[in-house]
Amino acid sequence: MVLWLAYLEKRNECGTPLDKLSFFNKPLYLTVESQIKKILKDHSLRLTQGRMDVVSVFLSKDFAVSHSDIESEVENQYDRVTIYRTLKSFLDRGLIHKVLDDNGTTRYALCAEACANGDHHHNHIHFKCMTCGQTSCLEHVDIPDVKLPKGFAPKESNYLISGICDRCNN
Numbered sequence: 001m002v003l004w005l006a007y008l009e010k011r012n013e014c015g016t017p018l019d020k021l022s023f024f025n026k027p028l029y030l031t032v033e034s035q036i037k038k039i040l041k042d043h044s045l046r047l048t049q050g051r052m053d054v055v056s057v058f059l060s061k062d063f064a065v066s067h068s069d070i071e072s073e074v075e076n077q078y079d080r081v082t083i084y085r086t087l088k089s090f091l092d093r094g095l096i097h098k099v100l101d102d103n104g105t106t107r108y109a110l111c112a113e114a115c116a117n118g119d120h121h122h123n124h125i126h127f128k129c130m131t132c133g134q135t136s137c138l139e140h141v142d143i144p145d146v147k148l149p150k151g152f153a154p155k156e157s158n159y160l161i162s163g164i165c166d167r168c169n170n
């Protein structure tokens, strides 16, 4: 729960409005649940238990998660295909983005900015920690402008830096 709230705070700093008053007026669980519903509604996604559970996995982690991480977090309540479809709809709606790893595992992370209808606007760097193995979004560190040769049209960029993260460095 503490992690969720910390994450919601982080999202708030990145520009996602967070109704702070609800912290005091409602039980915490409702606050998180209402945030999950708001996230789904903001991305024009119908509320289903499966979607809500997957969003809550993303909110509970501040690093990118893989398909199998999600499967184990939801304790195998949903089959692989359901999770795959859920992730696909989240990607299409701009709720999450792919985080490519150096070991070939596709991970996903919440989009902090408003990425509506799969039109992903962020351009940030991803950092993989060689100690804890977690990959996270460095939301405020932009990918430097890369000049491509004539005839090449960029569509998506993935910039991965590996090293030791701030938690492992302390």
Ligand SMILES: [Zn+2]
Pocket: 094, 095, 096, 097, 111, 112, 115, 119, 120, 121, 122
């Ligand atoms: Zn995005």
Ligand SMILES: [Zn+2]
Pocket: 129, 130, 131, 132, 133, 134, 164, 165, 166, 167, 168
């Ligand atoms: Zn680390």
Ligand SMILES: [Zn+2]
Pocket: 097, 099, 109, 124, 125, 126, 136, 137, 138
């Ligand atoms: Zn990212």
